[in-house]
Amino acid sequence: MVAISLDNPAVQSYIVYTAILAVKLLLMSPLTGFSRVKRGVFANEEDAKKGGGKVKFDDPVVERIRRAHLNDLENIPAFWVLGLLYLTTGPATAWATLLFRVFTISRIIHTIVYAIVPLPQPARGLAFMGAAFVNLYMGAQVIMYYITAI
Incomplete structure (x- = not known):
């Protein structure tokens, strides 16, 4: 196991x-x-009264934002x-940074194409898969690193 140090660029x-x-x-x-x-x-009666609106749970715009939030x-x-576990495997800084960057950008794009400017598929799916691939890759690397250490 590699110690995690704040001096490490990764x-x-x-x-x-x-x-x-x-x-x-x-x-x-x-x-x-x-x-x-x-x-x-609004989701609550008191909010609807104060905001001059109505209670509604199926507004398509609000629900898209809520689903994007839930997905996050x-x-x-x-x-x-x-990511934290992956750092204990001592990855190369450039590669780790690329993975972290791809995940972050993918999640931001996912929110944009899902909740802010809805685009047709495969935009959301590709953004989701970019981030999912990073998580799966890091998880597999951690498992392989520590299985070989046992």
Whole structure:
């Protein structure tokens, strides 16, 4: 196992892309809220009364944003765990940085083509698969590294 040091450029890269993803994830809630206010559809009666709208759970625009947010919640935490474990295998800095960058860009593109400017498939699928490939690759590398160490 390779020690994780803050002086390691791969670790620094992981920190930067992890922070970008955390901010992206945090921005999804206000995006949903803004969309609800703009469209006058709310999930709670008290919000609808205050906002002058109605309770509605099936607004297509709001639901697309919510599904994009849920998809982030299913994929980004796995990246955080797998990326950190991957760093313990001592990957080359350039390769690790490329993986972190591809994952981050893929997740941003996924949100854009799913929730902000809906594009037809395969745009969303390709963005999803780019990030999924990175997670699967890092997970496989961690498993192979530590199986051979046993």
